[in-house]
Amino acid sequence: xxxxxxxxxxxxxxxxxxxxxxxxxxxxxIKELYPDVDTEVASTSGMxxxxxxxxxxxxIIIDSVKxxxxxxxxxxxxxxxxxxxxxxxxxxHNLNFPTALELGKRYLGKMxxxxxxxxxxxxxxxxxxxxxxxxxxxxxxxxxxxxxEIEFHA
Amino acid sequence: xxxxxxxxxxxxxxxxxxxxxxxDDKGNVKQAYFQVPELRGFEVxxxxxxxxxMPRITPKICGVCPTAHHMAxxxxxxxxxxxxxxxxxxxxxELMYNAFMFEDHTLHFFFLGGPDFVVxxxxxxxxxxxxxxxxxxxxxxxxxxxxxxxxxxxIITTIGGRVIHxxxxxxxxxxxxxxxxxxxxxxxxxxxxxxxxxxxxxxxxDIVLSNDEYVKLITGHIYQHNTYYxxxxxxxxxxxxxxxxxxxxxxxxxxxxxxxxxxxRDHIAEHVEPWSYMKFPFLKKVGWKGFVDGKNSGVFxxxxxxxxxxxxxMATPLxxxxxxxMFKVLGGKPSHHTLAYHWAxxxxxxxxxxxxxxxxxxxxxxxxxxxxxxxNTPVEGVGIVEAPRGTxxxxxxxxxxxxxxxxxxxxxxxxxxxAICMSxxxxxxxxxxxxxxxxxxxxxxxxxxxxxxxxxxCATHSLPGQMPLIVTIRDDKGAPIEVLRRDR
Numbered sequence: 135x136x137x138x139x140x141x142x143x144x145x146x147x148x149x150x151x152x153x154x155x156x157x158x159x160x161x162x163x164i165k166e167l168y169p170d171v172d173t174e175v176a177s178t179s180g181m182x183x184x185x186x187x188x189x190x191x192x193x194i195i196i197d198s199v200k201x202x203x204x205x206x207x208x209x210x211x212x213x214x215x216x217x218x219x220x221x222x223x224x225x226x227h228n229l230n231f232p233t234a235l236e237l238g239k240r241y242l243g244k245m246x247x248x249x250x251x252x253x254x255x256x257x258x259x260x261x262x263x264x265x266x267x268x269x270x271x272x273x274x275x276x277x278x279x280x281x282x283e284i285e286f287h288a
Numbered sequence: 289x290x291x292x293x294x295x296x297x298x299x300x301x302x303x304x305x306x307x308x309x310x311x312d313d314k315g316n317v318k319q320a321y322f323q324v325p326e327l328r329g330f331e332v333x334x335x336x337x338x339x340x341x342m343p344r345i346t347p348k349i350c351g352v353c354p355t356a357h358h359m360a361x362x363x364x365x366x367x368x369x370x371x372x373x374x375x376x377x378x379x380x381x382e383l384m385y386n387a388f389m390f391e392d393h394t395l396h397f398f399f400l401g402g403p404d405f406v407v408x409x410x411x412x413x414x415x416x417x418x419x420x421x422x423x424x425x426x427x428x429x430x431x432x433x434x435x436x437x438x439x440x441x442x443i444i445t446t447i448g449g450r451v452i453h454x455x456x457x458x459x460x461x462x463x464x465x466x467x468x469x470x471x472x473x474x475x476x477x478x479x480x481x482x483x484x485x486x487x488x489x490x491x492x493x494d495i496v497l498s499n500d501e502y503v504k505l506i507t508g509h510i511y512q513h514n515t516y517y518x519x520x521x522x523x524x525x526x527x528x529x530x531x532x533x534x535x536x537x538x539x540x541x542x543x544x545x546x547x548x549x550x551x552x553r554d555h556i557a558e559h560v561e562p563w564s565y566m567k568f569p570f571l572k573k574v575g576w577k578g579f580v581d582g583k584n585s586g587v588f589x590x591x592x593x594x595x596x597x598x599x600x601x602m603a604t605p606l607x608x609x610x611x612x613x614m615f616k617v618l619g620g621k622p623s624h625h626t627l628a629y630h631w632a633x634x635x636x637x638x639x640x641x642x643x644x645x646x647x648x649x650x651x652x653x654x655x656x657x658x659x660x661x662x663x664n665t666p667v668e669g670v671g672i673v674e675a676p677r678g679t680x681x682x683x684x685x686x687x688x689x690x691x692x693x694x695x696x697x698x699x700x701x702x703x704x705x706x707a708i709c710m711s712x713x714x715x716x717x718x719x720x721x722x723x724x725x726x727x728x729x730x731x732x733x734x735x736x737x738x739x740x741x742x743x744x745x746c747a748t749h750s751l752p753g754q755m756p757l758i759v760t761i762r763d764d765k766g767a768p769i770e771v772l773r774r775d776r
Contacts, residue, residue, distance in 0.1 A: 139547075146353070148348060148350075149348055150333065150345065150348045150349070151327070165702075176351075176452065177348060177351040177354075177452055177453070178351025178352065178452065180399075181395075182351070182452065205633060209290050210290060211290045232420065233417050233419060236419060237418060237419070237434065240430060241430050241431050241434040241435075250289070260327050260328055261327075261328045261329050262327065262328065262330045262332070262333035262349075263329070263333060264333075269653065280290075284290065284756045
């Protein structure tokens with residue numbers, strides 16, 4: 135399709151659930167630093183994410199993760215195959231991402247060839263707040279720059 | 289250099305949903321508990337904000353049913369400001385809402401609940417998804433599901449402004465009118481929806497109803513609970529998702545109560561258990577008697593089969609035929625069969641599509657008269673809609689400037705919480721005897737709660753993006769005997 139740029143940066147999270155918003159916040163930061171980059175934010179998973187990706191060659195997802203093994207605010211990368219392994223069945227009210235992606239490939243238009251998933255280690259994603267916890271909040275700007283350096287040598 | 293990590297959703301992620309099955313000293317099921325992660329502090333978050341922000345804030349609680357929260361919040365503002373929306377605004381809202389119900393229900397049937405039946409309850413977990421359905425039913429089905437979903441979402445975007453977090457609802461009306469061109473497009477989508485819904489019901493017929501084993505499973509005692517039911521009805525006691533009174537029927541199907549949304553506190557109370565943050569709503573006038581069914585227990589159920597049980601029928605002709613047929617096959621009304629939720633959901637999909645056709649056929653829906661300006665001083669407001677997963681209640685108190693001083697939300701899945709625990713318990717009881725756990729318990733337990741389409745998505749945004757299922761079976765001392773997990 136269309137006049138879309140070849141790369142999309144997609145921030146995922148709940149904007150009012152403390153650290154859960156970190157993917158959205160970093161994406162917004164990137165947009166401010168680099169207005170020409172295509173960005174999108176989404177508060178859901180499954181098919182909606184795939185809808186956003188249609189037409190792009192490459193998608194960089196920014197989300198949160200809670201492993202308890204890294205300091206809050208740490209930037210981590212999750213290989214696609216790891217994600218597929220971890221969630222290969224849809225359990226609750228949404229389609230798991232790999233299944234949604236497969237559907238997108240079969241029935242929607244062009245789907246990205248390459249998807250990179252970054253996740254920020256977080257502390258709190260169960261308290262309603264429009265601010266992240268302090269360590270996560272402090273990491274937003276530097277993680278935005280880091281992702282752009284890695285991905286675009288910016 | 290960024291570190292690459294693996295994620296194990298069970299051991300490393302906190303806050304997932306889980307099922308705990310406790311056995312007695314003989315090794316039989318005493319009680320099963322369905323627990324979901326606690327989300328804290330919505331009330332604190334909302335207090336001090338303008339009530340008018342709620343239709344934009346509450347959809348953000350969860351990415352799964354934003355339109356339901358948006359509409360419940362908008363209706364609460366109508367009630368708070370004592371302003372009646374214009375007739376045109378009501379029609380526009382209801383049209384958008386039915387598009388949402390259609391889309392959400394369709395997603396559940398084809399992507400989540402349906403695969404249990406279409407692919408088969410004994411099929412490997414990895415095959416029980418939409419891709420398995422496509423393999424079984426044929427490639428075209430995928431195309432059709434994706435296509436109709438997109439068209440329904442386009443209706444929500446056209447009216448709501450944005451599909452994820454709609455912004456159209458205002459106290460007394462909506463922010464934007466519908467053009468004639470848009471009306472005609474929506475009419476066509478509604479017609480396509482009617483065709484699709486009939487096709488979905490035919491799949492249910494061909495694959496589920498023609499299979500005696502499935503019918504036995506649906507109507508069998510493992511998945512049966514004789515409870516009260518609650519749902520919204522129009523003036524003729526027909527199902528309505530957007531507006532009306534709340535009707536309750538008893539386990540014999542007799543009307544037990546009918547009330548206006550603002551009187552919900554006279555009828556619904558909430559029971560608290562020490563093991564769960566989740567409150568368990570029950571009928572105040574019957575009382576809480578524990579996780580048991582029957583006429584003396586205040587446990588009630590909501591969502592598709594409940595809505596059909598409380599109503600005298602469907603307001604549209606094709607859905608009415610399906611309604612009659614469904615209850616005939618199920619052995620009369622009310623139906624206490626939990627797995628019949630799937631069937632009732634499809635009847636509702638057909639109704640939603642027919643209602644879209646009705647509303648979009650009405651040329652007055654394009655009128656400019658979309659807003660009555662509120663002039664009253666706000667104090668208190670209650671708004672209820674039927675969300676896909678059941679009755680959704682919003683309740684706000686404000687100061688005279690309209691700043692929130694108290695908020696209370698009873699969400700649909702919570703209304704079904706006690707029943708979900710009971711259904712899980714009963715399914716487990718039949719498969720765990722004298723400490724012996726039969727193979728297949730995970731499947732059967734999963735089917736029990738999946739029928740309710742429980743929405744826990746609020747807590748599933750962080751990777752891996754959805755919650756795995758963990759069932760822990762514990763002995764009478766609480767020590768785990770067996771942990772069953774579905775995550776790969």
